[in-house]
Amino acid sequence: MLSLLLLTVALSTPLILAAMGGFTSERGGVINIGLEGMMLMAACADALASPKFGPVGGLLIGIFAAVCISLLHWLVTQIYKIDHVISGMALNAIAAGGTNFMHLKFTDEAHKGSVPNFPTWVFYILAFVIPIVLWGYVRQTRGGLRLLAVGSDPDKARLMGVQPMRVRFFGLLATGVLTGIAGVELVAYTGVFTDNMTAGRGYIALAALILGGWRPLPALGACLAFGFFSALQVQLQGTPVFGISIPAEMWAALPYLVTIVALAGFLGKNRTPAGLGRA
Amino acid sequence: MIWRVVALISGALAILAGALLSAHVGPMEAIRTLLHGSLGSPAAIGGTLRETSPLLIAGLAVFIALRAGLFNIGVEGQLLCGAASCTYVALKIPNVAGMLLGILVGMLAGALWALPAGLIKAYRNGHEVITTIMLNNVALYLTSALVSGPLKEKGQQDTTTATVADATRLPWIYNHPPVQVNIALIVGVLAAFALAIWLKKTVAGYQLQAAGANPTAAKFAGISTARTTLLAMTVSGAIGGLAGAMQVLAYEGRFYDGFSPGYGFDALGVALLAGSNPLGVLPSSLLFGILAKGGIALQIDGVPKGITTVVLGFLILIAAVVRYRKVNTVA
Numbered sequence: 001m002l003s004l005l006l007l008t009v010a011l012s013t014p015l016i017l018a019a020m021g022g023f024t025s026e027r028g029g030v031i032n033i034g035l036e037g038m039m040l041m042a043a044c045a046d047a048l049a050s051p052k053f054g055p056v057g058g059l060l061i062g063i064f065a066a067v068c069i070s071l072l073h074w075l076v077t078q079i080y081k082i083d084h085v086i087s088g089m090a091l092n093a094i095a096a097g098g099t100n101f102m103h104l105k106f107t108d109e110a111h112k113g114s115v116p117n118f119p120t121w122v123f124y125i126l127a128f129v130i131p132i133v134l135w136g137y138v139r140q141t142r143g144g145l146r147l148l149a150v151g152s153d154p155d156k157a158r159l160m161g162v163q164p165m166r167v168r169f170f171g172l173l174a175t176g177v178l179t180g181i182a183g184v185e186l187v188a189y190t191g192v193f194t195d196n197m198t199a200g201r202g203y204i205a206l207a208a209l210i211l212g213g214w215r216p217l218p219a220l221g222a223c224l225a226f227g228f229f230s231a232l233q234v235q236l237q238g239t240p241v242f243g244i245s246i247p248a249e250m251w252a253a254l255p256y257l258v259t260i261v262a263l264a265g266f267l268g269k270n271r272t273p274a275g276l277g278r279a
Numbered sequence: 280m281i282w283r284v285v286a287l288i289s290g291a292l293a294i295l296a297g298a299l300l301s302a303h304v305g306p307m308e309a310i311r312t313l314l315h316g317s318l319g320s321p322a323a324i325g326g327t328l329r330e331t332s333p334l335l336i337a338g339l340a341v342f343i344a345l346r347a348g349l350f351n352i353g354v355e356g357q358l359l360c361g362a363a364s365c366t367y368v369a370l371k372i373p374n375v376a377g378m379l380l381g382i383l384v385g386m387l388a389g390a391l392w393a394l395p396a397g398l399i400k401a402y403r404n405g406h407e408v409i410t411t412i413m414l415n416n417v418a419l420y421l422t423s424a425l426v427s428g429p430l431k432e433k434g435q436q437d438t439t440t441a442t443v444a445d446a447t448r449l450p451w452i453y454n455h456p457p458v459q460v461n462i463a464l465i466v467g468v469l470a471a472f473a474l475a476i477w478l479k480k481t482v483a484g485y486q487l488q489a490a491g492a493n494p495t496a497a498k499f500a501g502i503s504t505a506r507t508t509l510l511a512m513t514v515s516g517a518i519g520g521l522a523g524a525m526q527v528l529a530y531e532g533r534f535y536d537g538f539s540p541g542y543g544f545d546a547l548g549v550a551l552l553a554g555s556n557p558l559g560v561l562p563s564s565l566l567f568g569i570l571a572k573g574g575i576a577l578q579i580d581g582v583p584k585g586i587t588t589v590v591l592g593f594l595i596l597i598a599a600v601v602r603y604r605k606v607n608t609v610a
Contacts, residue, residue, distance in 0.1 A: 033408065080283065082599040085350050085408050089547055090595040097588025098298070104583040105302040203412050210409060249424035256413040260395060263405035263413075270404070 004235055009124050010189065011234075012227025014039070014182045016127040018205035019212075019219045020134055021178035025070070027138065027214055028171035029151040029164065029275040033088035034073055035179055036202025037095030042066040042183025044099035047193030048106055050115045058117065062184040067176030069095060074172040078165045084277050096196060103193050117188035126181060131220040138216075147171055151273040164279075207259035213271035226255045287600055291593035295586070304582050313587075316576020317569040322457035323576075328464055331568030333358075333526045333542045335467035338549030338560045338567075339474060340389075340518035345550050346478065347511030348491035353396055353411030354519040355543025356418030360392040361385035361520025362527050363422045366440050366534040367430060369527065373444035381447070382524045389520020390513045392418060397512030401505035407512070415543070423536050430534070439535035449529040463529035467564075470518065474557040487511055519543070545571075548595045554602070567591065 018035050025032040045065035050058025069091055076087045138144035146167050149157045154164040179202075186201075187193055204226055212219030233251035296306045317327045337354050344351035351357075365385035369377050396414060399405040423438070432441040453460040478484035490497040490507040498504055522542065527534060549567050553559035574587035 031408075033412065076287075076596055076600065080287065080600045082596070085352075086551060086595060086599045089352070089544065090592040090599070092592075093544065093548070093595065094589050094592035097585035097590075097592065100585025101298060101302070101583040101589065104585070200416055203416065206409070207413060247424045247428065249420035249427075253417045253420035256416045260399070260410055260413050260417075263403070263410050264395075264399050265403040265405065272406070 004231055007231035007234060008224065008228045009127075010120065010227075011230045012223045013120075013123050013127040014185050014189075014201055015205045015208060015223040015226060016131065016220055017123070017182035017185065018179050018202055019209045019223050020130050020216060021070075021175040021182065022206055022209045023134060023214065023216055023219060024147070024171045024174040024178065025073075025168075026209065026276060027151045027273055028147045028168045029154055029273060029278055030073070030077055030168050030172060031084035031088065031277045032073065032175060033085060033203070033206060034069065034091040034095075035175075035205055036198050036200070037088075037092040038066040038069045038176060038179035039183035039186065039198045039202050040099050040196070041069050041095045042180040043186045043197055044103050044183075044193050046117070046184040046187045047115050048102060048108075050117055050187075051108055055116055055118050058115070058187075059181070059184050062187075063177050063180030066180030066183060067173060070172045070176030070179065071169075074169055078168055081279055092202075099193075100195055103195070107193075115187055115191055115193070117184070117191075120185065120188050123181065123185040123188060128220075130178065131216040134216040143167075143170070151275050154275045154278050204255050207255055211259055211262050214273055215271070229254055284597070284600055288597055291597065295589065295593070298586065298589070299582070302582070309577060309580075309582055309586075312576050312580050312582075313570070313573030316579075317573035323572065325458040325460065326575075327565075327568045327572040328460055329530060329568075330571040331564050332461065332464045332467055332529065333522050334545055334549050334567045334571075335464070335560060335564035336470060336522035336525055337519060337542045337546035338553065338564045339467070339470055339557060340515045340522060341543075341546045341550035342553055342557060342560055343474060343487075343518065344511050344515035346491050346555075347487045347507055348494065349400065349508065349511055349515075350408045350547075351393065351396070351411055351512065351515045351519070352408055352547060353393060353414045353418075353543070354515070354522070354546050355539060355541065356411070356415035357389035357392045357516045357519030358523035358526070358539055358543055359418045359422045360523070361389040362523030362531075362538055363425055363430070363534050364388040364520075365524035366443065366527050369443045369447045370441055372447070374446050378447045378449065378528055381528065382521065385524030385527075386517040386520040389523065390517040393512045393516025393519065394509075397509045397516075400512070401508040422534070422538070426534060426536050437535065440533045442533045443527065447528065448532060449525070461529040463525040466521075466525060468561065470521075471557045471560055478557065483510065522546075545591065548591050548598075551595055552598045 018039055022032050022035050042062040042065050046058040046062035049061040073087055073091055076082050077084050138148055146162050149162060150164040150167045157164055186197060208222035208226060209219045211222040229251055233248055299306045299309055317323055337358055340354045341351055365381040368381040368384045372380060392414060396407045396410040399410050400407040426440060427438040430440045431438060449462050451459050452462050478488060486502045487507045487510060490502055490504045494504050545567055549560060549564045552563035570587045570590060574584040578584045
């Protein structure tokens with residue numbers, strides 16, 4: 001039972017961190033399907049840098065890599081004003097290809113398989129503290145309220161003297177930092193970088209954010225639920241439940257199915273930020 | 280505006296050149312390898328055309344949805360569903376009838392897989408990008424479960440179906456190895472022309488483009504945007520399914536775990552580069568085919584293939600910036 005609980009926390013942590021990254025971006029009105037790419041970039045950068053610069057250097061360089069991608073997202077969506085979805089797709093492609101290139105070309109064979117890193121409990125604590133901090137931040141502070149205002153109606157925000165472009169810059173900066181930590185956690189958990197190691201976690205985090213109605217604490221709950229189901233799948237390993245053996249793929253597909261049902265409006269009201277995707 | 284585009288292009292080129300140089304590969308040499316590997320010999324051209332074929336059809340699928348103002352990121356999933364169901368039919372009926380029926384069933388499966396996204400967009404105002412991403416992942420796990428369970432060939436180690444009989448497969452129209460051109464490519468070209476005529480000459484095609492260009496104006500003109508959304512998504516899904524079916528019957532001959540190396544995602548780039556005319560999909564899919572085939576040559580030369588994916592990503596960004604096309608994506 002305890003091992004199931006621990007596994008749930010372990011599997012939820014990258015989802016939570018990435019979902020919070022999605023939160024600071026999407027509540028500011030920037031659609032972000034590039035979470036996957038940002039995590040991947042951070043994971044790769046950390047795996048390449050930690051053997052040289054230690055865990056702290058690896059974490060910082062990992063975060064820097066994710067911030068580069070997220071600020072590129074800011075640049076093309078806010079300055080060049082291209083569609084947010086196109087940008088996200090392109091950035092995911094750049095990250096997938098770029099990490100493939102970097103880790104095949106630059107991995108130091110001597111350190112393969114043992115990347116020095118922080119113990120994973122550090123990330124677990126962050127995963128529970130950050131949603132609470134964000135929840136307080138967006139409700140209680142000027143910066144947080146501005147983020148919500150820009151995400152709800154960029155035109156009105158502009159009339160009130162709040163620059164959407166500037167607010168979103170800081171929102172996406174936070175997205176880079178949070179998805180960066182999420183990517184580094186993946187490497188800390190497994191000890192190595194492998195090609196496409198995020199394996200859709202960025203999309204699951206996005207799904208959790210949507211299920212949570214773009215609010216930090218419900219999104220945390222959704223991530224924990226998804227993590228619980230993956231943990232259950234790992235523990236059951238095909239053992240029949242009530243006499244039926246459920247294929248592992250069904251468990252894996254469950255988060256996505258639930259999200260589709262939620263998007264169809266069958267689970268509570270639609271809480272999409274009104275300014276999502278608007279200039 | 281022009282200096283901004285120049286800045287972006289030079290930035291992208293600088294990043295690519297920097298990556299290559301830091302890995303001790305000359306950029307010019309890499310380009311030469313890429314072009315030689317994709318266009319340098321008859322065999323290379325044959326390979327490029329083979330890579331182009333699925334990208335062309337899948338690109339058309341994304342394109343048609345894009346004309347209606349919809350992002351069908353779900354072509355990947357629709358392609359997988361089309362391929363898996365087509366393989367099932369083609370294995371059951373091992374003759375020409377099975378081939379034709381397989382194509383139809385593949386298209387139907389693709390259309391059905393796109394339908395939920397269309398319905399949710401039309402009647403629940405849920406963003407099609409999110410639903411199609413989710414449907415992609417469900418399709419991935421569903422087809423993976425199918426080939427490791429009920430569709431798996433008996434006594435086979437790998438997760439794959441049996442191979443489709445030769446009589447059921449699509450014929451080659453030019454078959455002098457190493458150069459082979461399959462009829463699937465011709466089907467793709469014809470589909471591009473058919474779509475061009477459909478969009479230009481029919482009421483439905485006109486309404487679809489009108490709804491994509493300006494949904495509010497279209498609504499006032501009496502066009503039901505819910506109906507055009509559903510139409511665009513199902514047609515798009517059917518073409519996506521067709522791409523999968525063609526891939527099975529023309530080249531692969533079977534369905535297996537990891538069937539698509541991301542055709543649906545590349546197709547998004549193909550459609551974005553194509554511009555506003557379906558015939559634009561022809562050159563843009565060829566460009567992606569060249570990059571895919573040339574990437575393999577680079578890989579052999581010791582340059583990881585990922586670099587071509589980075590090129591594609593930047594191409595998509597630059598195309599989007601140049602066209603300044605703001606597709607309506609407000610959820």
